[in-house]
Amino acid sequence: MPKYTLNINTSQKTVETEPDTPLLYVLRDYLELSGPKFGCGLSQCGACTVLIDGSSRTSCMLPVSNIGQAEITTLEGLENPSGKLHAVQEAIIKEQAAQCGYCLNGMVMAAVSLLNKNPNPDEREIKNALEMNLCRCGAHTRIIRAIKIAANTKD
Amino acid sequence: MKAESTPSRRRFLKDLGYISIGFSLFSSCLRTEDQIIAERIPYNGDLPGSLKREININAWIKILENGRVQVLSGKVELGQGIRTAIRQVAAEELDMNIENVDVLLAETGVTPNEGYTGASASIQNSAMSVRYAAATARIELLELASKKLGVTIEELQLYNGRVTQKGTNKVLTYSDILEGVQFEKEVAIPIQLKKKTDYRYVGKAIPRTDIEKMVKGEVTYIHDLRFPEMVHARVIRPAGYDSKLLQIDTSGLKEAVSGVLKTVVNGSFVAVITEREYQAVKAERFLKNNTKWSSATPLPESENQFEHIKKIANPPENIRNDGDFDNVTKSVKTIKSRYNKPYIMHGSMGPACGIAMYDGEILHIWSHSQGIYPLRDAIASMLNMEVEKIHIKSAPGAGCYGHSTADDAATDAALLAFEYPKKHIRVQWSRNDDQKWDPYGPAIITEFEASLDEKGKINSWKSDVWTDSHSTRPNKDTGTILAARYLEKPFHMKSRGYLAGGHRNADPYYNIPNMQLNAHYYEGPLRVSSLRSLGSFANIFAVESFMDELAEKAGKDPLNFRLEHTDDQRAIAVITKIQTLTESQTTIENEGIGYGFMRYKNTDAYAAVAAKVAINSDNGVVSVIKLWAAIDVGEVINLDGIINQIEGGMIQATSWTLKEQVTFNASEITSTDWNTYPILRYSEIPEVEVAIIDRPNEPVYGAGEVPMPPTSAAIANAVFKASGKRVYDLPIKTLTQNQN
Ligand code: FES
């Protein structure tokens, strides 16, 4: 079986797997990360979102053989080395912006990706950026509020 | 301090050493001399059912060696924040800092058997059981301490894990008092409960601690559990409900997919076990293409489902008959309407997952089931095992809102654990299977006939409801778990489950002299079970739409019309509150505001919801701009927890109302993913505003299901205000498409 060396959360990780294994399964099953979630495997819900070179992307249909040395960041990689969480994570805790929380990975990654490009988004821009992320519990309005707060408190 | 020199005290301090919370506990201990302890008031009322079944304090409250209090509950966390609510009531009654209270949820043999987590009953049952058990534990600790120290209870103070003799430095920890054993006492009335005005946790917005773990990607859900040498499995489900396996060809599987460990065929139950998760996905795909199934009984087309339902329904059963509807309406003109609600699905964001391991003696199962004890009964019967040999531990899944596929995934894993013993088997369902095999919320038809008197008040009202079962949850009836139906020796479901949920709230909570309710039960073509608020969603959509129709006929304002038909002050309070919340609103062309009211089950929480909608004049698309709720759930335990559930529920109900419908054709269910079963996305999310009326001296009611039913009615009534078109069929979709 081929080996792939990937750049994940700023460290090099090698996995031995079939070329068509999607990144999501590499992250969860081989590297035992729990941040990215399996929601549909069809690129419809956003639960599996990661950052690839700083931009959000679903990982459930992305074959490991296509990734190369792109920089992959998962939810776990947002925390800085001193243990400080990303402003979006902080704001979600503060606003209690979740019920079951299963969608949070995707919401946070999509929001971080948005703030990377647009540090001061308005409500419409936030909704646009998160349009591909589903939440069944209806935590949307709290998540939007949290993202606005995060945008205003970035340091 | 004296107590520090005793062995248990030393152990206590050692345990504190490594956590910062422990330090704050210690410093607060030093201050206990100054505590003013809240007054207690004797409670002589009823005890909740859960508590009656498990009446010993130690079923609910344990004192850990390190001095922490552990609370046990048979309920599961569904994202509704039950863990936090239970911590609040326990900390409150025991005058304990909340950080020193842990909650252990649902595990067979460990926590109380509380049946299912559902029907918004967790607070009523579990949290109240914990409240009474904790209050009894407090008195028991004081009594034991008074014997130990040879002083009266009045001379003692219990606070944050210690009992102190007032004015002295004599201190006993709970472990000192209990001498290493747990409580041995039953809960009995009168119970000394803390005076509500002195609460420091209950009623407050205490933050949940699990959100931080979730947002950091820590192991939270069943999906995240990993065990050494765990293997993965998928089930190849039949082509239709009653399809049988005709042929399977596994040759070529191992060449096509690496890591295949075993293929399992038991009757029409087909599964494959692999080393890695994605290998199971590929193996499932391969086997799907290499199995032949008998064709299933044809389904009616979803377009004809309501006619079909009427055709197959049983003769009506009279459920309620106040006054004399039949006689009164003989000579008066009546008004009639009919409303349809299609099948809708749970649609959890995380498809079901189950893990099981048979160690040669005990079958261990991890599940996000809402009822681990009843699930254990079902699995024991399927496998012909003693229940004691099965150990089920609950682990959170993604939000599920009723009886979804969790139990079925656990069943799959249990079956496979015997085929491949000594290894943890993880079964992850696909999105397609999760949607196709979901026990849906059944389609419901609600018909009304009513008359107004000369003052424009409702004089007579008749409701007829066509409904399937609203609970086919697992129990001793083995056919309740999916895989059991497909084994070589299949189990078929014998009972029909809980039918009465179907006419819930179909008889309006208004003063109407002549009222009749009839239920027409049908056994429909699709698998069904409990979905958040059961029949109330369809029935309140219908009742409250019809109320607006009647108000229109009577020439009255919709809210005033409702107020004229109730003298229940709590109903009046939520209706008046929703009036106030929306009175400054203005609407432009194609916009409207509508209302819905409900007392859940006609006995529980009160809710009034308002919706402001806009209709796109080009394409008829309805969008909900804002929703307001005025809610009375009695005593508030966790304020933010309730607000969160109401906000989320209104958004989910908007999705049900505007978009959702399970579709099928003669040969299959076609709502198999998020494209074929669309739900609300961000661009469609309304603003939400929630007002809670706290009634600390009233019984607590659950909040989870409460926002669903009135939201749909409020939206439908707002659509009428905006367009003059009455909504009779859900989902509303576009106005041109399916409305009169
Ligand atoms: S799991 Fe990848 S988008 Fe749903």
Ligand code: FES
């Ligand atoms: S919080 Fe449950 S899916 Fe979003």
